[in-house]
Amino acid sequence: MNMMQLQYLIDVGEMGSFTDAARKNHITVPAISQSVSQLESELNAPLFLRSKKGVVPTEQGIRAIQHALSILRSVDKMKHELVNTQLASQGNVMIATIPGIVSQVVSTTIEFTEYNPLVNVNLIEGDTKSVLRRVRSGQADMGFVSLDSSHYDEALAWEPITRGTAVLVVNKKSQLRFHKTITGDELAHQVFVLYNDPFLRRIAQHLLINNPSNRIALTTNNLEALFQMVTVGNAVSLGPDYIVSALPVHLQEELVTIPLSGYDSNPSYLWRVTRKNVEVPGVIEQFTSKLLAHFHS
Structure with a gap:
């Protein structure tokens, strides 16, 4: 059993015809008929009632078609997620940070790029105001600042990394x-x-x-x-x-x-700031998790 056989099964069931299913998939009628017969033999169940007017799925055939649809949807979802993961593991990540934690950010970057060799991390140092400004304007994907909890900028999303004494x-x-x-x-x-x-x-x-x-x-x-x-x-x-x-x-x-x-x-906190109402990419969450591990190790 393979993916193509499942697709042929679905097409024959939807079209009620070996001929139409063969035409859609650009193969011969005997080839698609043989594929369905192989499935019936492997499943040990008749999947279609055949007549001169066409083919109609049996009860077992209807269930097999439902399972085939579910399997192919799952395969498509897997492919989509893997492509998105690959895209997320490429490109540039712009980080703005206060100088006080540069060494921790650099250590995190070294570890991060070992697992994400296609990601180019760009690091910009600046004071708190410049870090927030870069994140707010989209010049930085995320920023790290030290502030107490009363100084929120409501245009940004704030996640505490660690609490300071x-x-x-x-x-x-x-x-x-x-x-x-x-x-x-x-x-x-x-x-x-x-x-x-x-x-x-x-x-x-x-x-x-x-x-x-x-x-x-x-x-x-x-x-x-x-x-x-x-x-x-x-x-x-x-x-x-x-x-x-x-x-x-x-x-x-x-x-x-x-x-x-x-x-x-x-108290003072070290914060990760990102733009509000903008989905945080997985690569940013991954970097943040590694930085958290540095501070709590």
Whole structure:
């Protein structure tokens, strides 16, 4: 039994004629008659009543035709899905991201392209506003930003990747490293270097108001420059813990993170953003799943 035999069975049943079914399939009448006879022998059941006026399906024939239709529909559906999967595994994926998680996105990309060698991943770094703008305008298929849950852009679809805890980042020789938590009262005459993030700026402003002896010396998206000032220049920084955990190991070994007390009522999240009311392609979901695994491993 093969697909062509099932198609011939259906055509003979619909047309009531070996001749018409043979003409439709561009084969001879004896060939299509033999195909049906082979099916009847294999199924051990008469499928048609034959007469000079044509052929009529038997009860077994009607059931066989119904099954044949179901099988061919399933085969067509399988072919369609496989073609769509192949198309989804090709082409370009444009990702816009804040610099803080570039290393995690790059690691995910390396793993992702091993399984999707025909997909070309393009990565664009930018601040939160530029990432959202690129996704909103369609310049990026998805974006990754760090924001608290009160700053939704309703034109976009938001999916949380991980929840962050606000931490103070100091070098491993700092006297502050002995604190279990930081309320802000312990911070005086500190030089802050900040990752350019709205959530962190609000915390820093609160700390500066409480103690004017603290000051901000640098705000940047360049993590290497920022944490060089922490490890070498004895500055302190703020960050969601997931950005610190995304740093290279050699930097993490030089740093100590201390939870900030009182700043978890409106936590920061790492979000994946896509355009609202636009179906997210499977290739984007696949990339997101792999990135999630990196953050939760």
